Amino acid sequence: MKRFYVTGLLTMLLLSASAQFLHEGDTIAIISPSSATDTATINGGVRTLERWGFHTVVGRHALNDYRGFAGTIEERKADLLWALTTPSVKAIMCSRGGDGAVHLLCELSPKVFRRYPKLLIGFSDITALLSAEACAGNMGIHGSMCHAINTYEGNDTVSQSLRRMMTGDLPEYHVDAHPLNQSGKARGVLVGGNMSVLHGLAGSDYDPLRLPGIILFVEDTGEGMTKVDRMLHNIEVRGLMSHVKGVIIGQFTSYKKVPNTFPDMNYMFHEYLRNYHIPVCYDFPVGHRHMHNFPMLVGSMAELEVRGEGVTLRFCP
Secondary structure (H helix, E strand, C coil): CCCEEEEEEEECCCCECCECCCCCCCEEEEECCCECCCHHHHHHHHHHHHHCCCEEEECCCCCCCECCECCCHHHHHHHHHHHHHCCCEEEEEECCCCCCHHHHHCCCCHHHHHHCCCEEEECHHHHHHHHHHHHCCCCEEECCCHHHHHHCCCCCHHHHHHHHHHCCEEEEEEEECCCCCECEEEEEEEEEEEHHHHHHCCCCCCCHHHCCCEEEEEEEECCCHHHHHHHHHHHHHCCCHHHEEEEEEEEEECCCCCCCCCCCHHHHHHHHHCCCCCCEECCCCCCCCHHHCCCEEECCEEEEEEECCEEEEEECC
């Protein structure tokens, strides 16, 4: 059985001017920048966050539904700007992912994220906003959102890891070795998330792969092997692999294998990444299954060490 464990928790206060971690009683805004959601999802997030000791406020348009999105672009942008610019709001949790966050980036200047650094929390489609924060020099959390943190009333290991990271109590992750791992040690800015969303940001002001000296983590769901292969080679054809100092392959789920090719997605990545002399680890617990989606501090300095006996990931803001 594959083992994953967390050690080295250490409370860090105000680790960076660009990311203020939370204290008990701080206010978290819940917004819906992507697909439409429902009352039960948001209420579940509110209950858990308040049980954890935080105050919550919900965006005016968080429950809107416009053609499958959580409101028009203007409505969703208004909620994001409200959350970013309201001084009493210390962090932003997105209710869910889906589609549509990139609409807001088309309407906003990168200066907005630099001027109003907030700890933003989410994953999947929210990768677009986390990438914008990273490109602005800010930190955010790639982690569970409203539905997931409420599923086990916020008491499961993943939710509790998120709760600690929100307060600056940063983990050290340890993962068992994988036969395809490439040994080595790298230090760089941690960026990444949903691979198809990252691909959609290519060449824009919000493309985190343009940052020099990065550790890249990727995951996805429902994307076929040939599509992921194209996304991977897009990084190379743009000449950006020189920016990548280490790679973390997370969970790729709900995809069809291509007959007579690779046994699974990991082998496809390995066929490509084995040509680069950088540390690479496979089967890291980050992705679209809640119990395999441990929080990642995007935009922070991190250290990835891949050895024969296993993998260690440290956050070093």
